[in-house]
Amino acid sequence: MKPRHSELLAKDVPPDEVIPLLDRYLMFYIRTADKLQRTARWLEALPGGIKYLREVIIDDKLGICASLETQMQQLVETYFCEWKEVLGSPERRRMFAQFANTSDTQETMEVVTERSQTRPTYWAKESAGYDFRKHAWTGGLVWQPVIEASYFDGAASANVKRGETQLAVFKVKGRYYATQQMCPHKRAFVLSDGLLGDDEAGRLWVSCPNHKRNFELNGAEAGRCANDDELSVAMFEAEERSDGWVYLRLPSVEELDGLLATRKWAVRKEESVSPFVEMDRYLKGRTSKRPSERTVMKTRAPSGGGCGGGSELEW
Ligand code: FES
Known part of the structure; x- marks a missing residue:
């Protein structure tokens, strides 16, 4: 960090000229600063420094003061808060919902209070430590509709809730794939937000957005992790049907929850490490x-x- 004291730009400025002067200053900065360059560093790099700045925005040495003010006015008139837009749009708010098939929500990490504020607890100390890929479902698998196919018109993946379990559904090159939502590395419920890609051998991968463990989505070894033999994810067959729904071949809700219920894997404070x-x-x-x-x-x-x-x- 390089803190810097403020410097006097001008004094005895009539009140109704203060804002226009600041507008000129800011617009000149916006137009000439480097990307992400702060004002102090910008002024240090400006040939002639604050003396030159005064000549430009007070004495109008370059004859651009009126233009700078006009540009600022245009900026003010066209400004809008992107977050406010989202809050005012039910369609956009849906993009921030936890699940694509229900408005339910689930905590995936215990929330702790620290210095009178809440935050999720730290990462789990241990990985999930179970070979999900090889889990044997004893009660049989049944095709079940989980989400309307139209959801994937504007998305490549979805987090769906079935019982108390979260599942990641992907649509890649017209085909569907489904895994557990939880990345077993740190028990983070994030795989539907993973990066999708393929390799020269035609294998499809989802890469966890947290630490980039790569899980294979197709082929005989689907569910394996390419960069950690100790990790794997459960896979479920998935397909779109003529009724407009995406079906997954799943065990009963009870059996699914018995292995993958969010409450079972959500990281608790005592399991995390600072x-x-x-x-x-x-x-x-x-x-x-x-x-x-x-x-x-x-x-x-x-x-x-x-x-x-x-x-x-x-x-
Ligand atoms: S949580 Fe670490 S790779 Fe997924």
Whole structure:
């Protein structure tokens, strides 16, 4: 971080000229700054610095002040809040629903309170530790309609709820595939949000959006994980029928829930591990000085810990 004190741009500005002056300043910044460049860094890089800025937006050295004000007015007139638009549109709000086939909701991680605020608990310490792909359904499988096929006119995947279980349904190249929604790596209910792709051998894959474990969707080994032999997902046959529904070949709700009910796998606080504990322990062992007494501390992050583990930390 490079904090910077504010600088005086102008003084004794008549009240009705303050806003136009700020409009010129902002529009000149918008037009000339680099992408994501903050105003302080922009001004440092501006040839002539604040003196030149004053010449442009106060003295109108370039003759563009009127244009800058007009451009700001156009921006103000065409501005709209995208989130407000979504909240006002039932159709768009449906895109943020947890399930494509019901308005029910489920918690997939225990919510904990910290500093008077709530947040989902941390990742599960362990993976699911079960070979879902090879699970033997004992009560037989029956084709059941789960979602209208028209849903896939504008989507490649859906999270559907059956009983207390979440299932991911995909439509790829005109064919349907279905898996459990839970990625067994960290028990995250996210596979319908995964990236879909195929390889040169014609295999289809869904890649978990969290840590990119890849699960095969077709072929004899469908359900296996390509980058972790310990992981797999349950697969279910899926097809669209002439009545306009997508059917899955599923066990009874009781048997399905017995293996995959969300409450069974939702991560509880006592099963999660704080990513900061190891870092705190490591840093405490590195120095006995208070932060204010430290000058520069360069260290290497513990392996696998924190974001970008292994990179240098610098205080
Ligand atoms: S939760 Fe880690 S790869 Fe899916």
